[in-house]
Amino acid sequence: MKTCSKSPAMLLIYIMLLPVLEAQEVKMEPEVTGYLGEEVTLRCQFIPGPKDDIISQVEWELETPAGDKIKIIVSRGESRVSVLDTFLKGRVKIAEQSLIIGNVETRDAGSYTCSVAAFPSGAFEGTTKLVVQEQKPLSAGTVSAIVIAVMLLLGIVAAIAYLIFIRKRDPKVRHRVYIDTDGPVMDVSRQSVLKRDVDVVYSDVRLKTSRDAPPDDEHTADDVTYADVVVVRHQLQ
Numbered sequence: 001m002k003t004c005s006k007s008p009a010m011l012l013i014y015i016m017l018l019p020v021l022e023a024q025e026v027k028m029e030p031e032v033t034g035y036l037g038e039e040v041t042l043r044c045q046f047i048p049g050p051k052d053d054i055i056s057q058v059e060w061e062l063e064t065p066a067g068d069k070i071k072i073i074v075s076r077g078e079s080r081v082s083v084l085d086t087f088l089k090g091r092v093k094i095a096e097q098s099l100i101i102g103n104v105e106t107r108d109a110g111s112y113t114c115s116v117a118a119f120p121s122g123a124f125e126g127t128t129k130l131v132v133q134e135q136k137p138l139s140a141g142t143v144s145a146i147v148i149a150v151m152l153l154l155g156i157v158a159a160i161a162y163l164i165f166i167r168k169r170d171p172k173v174r175h176r177v178y179i180d181t182d183g184p185v186m187d188v189s190r191q192s193v194l195k196r197d198v199d200v201v202y203s204d205v206r207l208k209t210s211r212d213a214p215p216d217d218e219h220t221a222d223d224v225t226y227a228d229v230v231v232v233r234h235q236l237q
Contacts, residue, residue, distance in 0.1 A: 026126035044114035053118040
């Protein structure tokens with residue numbers, strides 16, 4: 001059996017040319033996701049070799065899912081950009097070698113080819129696939145903000161429910177009443193004076209003394225239950 005082997009000279013030339021061959025290329029992402037109504041950038045980067053290559057032309061072409069090939073835009077420098085008459089016209093532009101599509105539509109999906117002509121190296125091209133989706137996923141910061149807002153709302157609702165429960169736990173509670181120990185009974189909710197002989201049922205009395213009341217003075221009442229009552233002692237003039 002005869003085997004073929006490279007000579008040392010050919011191997012040396014191959015090793016020397018390998019970096020050049022690897023450096024000269026068009027670098028693109030295999031797949032890019034665009035969202036309806038938003039802007040998407042299809043990146044195309046020409047990586048030159050050791051020579052001082054000059055880009056003479058950049059061209060973009062779309063191959064639709066149906067297999068139709070549509071030339072979109074041709075750039076021969078910043079001042080010479082030709083946008084062809086397609087459904088993408090008015091929504092595309094070139095930034096260096098990359099293609100920017102605005103207001104993305106469903107029909108924009110497909111395979112996009114970026115062709116770069118550089119002197120003196122020659123022509124290079126790369127392809128990326130554009131996938132169009134309806135809704136952009138929420139960022140982590142947005143999700144966190146929504147969670148915090150929901151938690152705050154639930155806390156407010158729980159606090160309101162707790163207050164309602166406390167106010168209604170005793171069915172006998174009807175009004176908040178302030179009592180002057182030396183004067184008439186005042187129903188604040190009705191803005192009226194109650195007679196002394198009216199039967200009133202109260203519970204959970206909080207006794208509040210004024211600064212002018214004697215420290216050892218006591219308030220007594222017979223057969224009375226108080227509910228949510230603030231008692232104030234002072235002398236009527």
